């Protein structure tokens with residue numbers, strides 16, 4: 001049997017070594033994973049915990065716009081929203097990051113500078129031919145280097161699902177390693193690398209588990225479920241399988257890899273379910289923006305409305321809030 005320690009210790013990480021290890025991982029009990037996720041989703045959260053959960057949800061959001069029609073103005077508004085999500089409430093925290101396409105990184109960087117939030121609200125850029133991942137490695141690395149040079153703090157790369165599903169694990173591994181290299185900066189402040197598995201295209205929980213381990217072996221700082229362009233995206237059972245992987249990686253290596261569910265998370269209720277799953281699977285150490293993000297384009301305003309409801313006892317209409325993008 002090949003273990004993760006064998007893979008990490010071997011000089012050559014090739015298809016055969018990776019296959020022996022990844023296919024030797026225990027299979028996911030599909031019924032058990034779905035039942036566990038469903039049971040955790042019904043947990044009721046009382047007032048104080050709810051207030052904490054809603055604030056935490058805001059603090060871990062990667063506020064995202066990934067539309068072909070994105071404009072400079074839309075990105076500037078997104079940044080203002082990320083820094084002060086609810087201008088009527090100074091106690092409302094900022095989001096963790098904004099997440100944009102590569103060419104809009106300079107716009108986000110200068111907007112956050114002007115807002116006095118540079119470095120506090122991070123700039124994440126999708127890269128490596130997002131969302132399909134269909135391009136040569138040269139193009140994918142140029143895409144990444146471009147975003148890093150423009151000041152991106154974080155790179156959200158997609159894996160080559162074609163290669164992964166064909167069992168060309170070595171190619172996927174090498175691509176992640178090379179992208180990680182492209183995240184380096186001369187001053188040593190490297191961009192953090194999030195590796196998107198696009199779980200909706202993987203077809204089984206076993207493959208989600210294998211892809212999670214492959215990404216962590218190759219040096220991912222975070223593993224992320226989805227691009228938001230494929231459905232299903234960040235389901236609770238998929239998140240459970242990935243959280244088990246980061247938990248088990250920590251037990252094995254002593255290092256913590258972050259987790260980012262993204263795609264289809266639209267309501268405060270959804271966000272709280274995801275937070276309960278983190279608490280009960282990887283544990284409370286992960287409940288921080290350094291190790292956990294919610295990737296979402298249209299979640300924030302519902303969380304803000306629920307925050308206000310909790311504080312005032314009354315529902316405010318959505319038109320009391322600025323649009324998310």
Ligand SMILES: O=C[C@H](O)COP(=O)(O)O
Pocket residue numbers: 064066099226227228229262263264265295296297298299
């Ligand atoms: O990375 C984040 C996703 O693209 C957001 O997906 P969403 O638009 O379904 O929230």
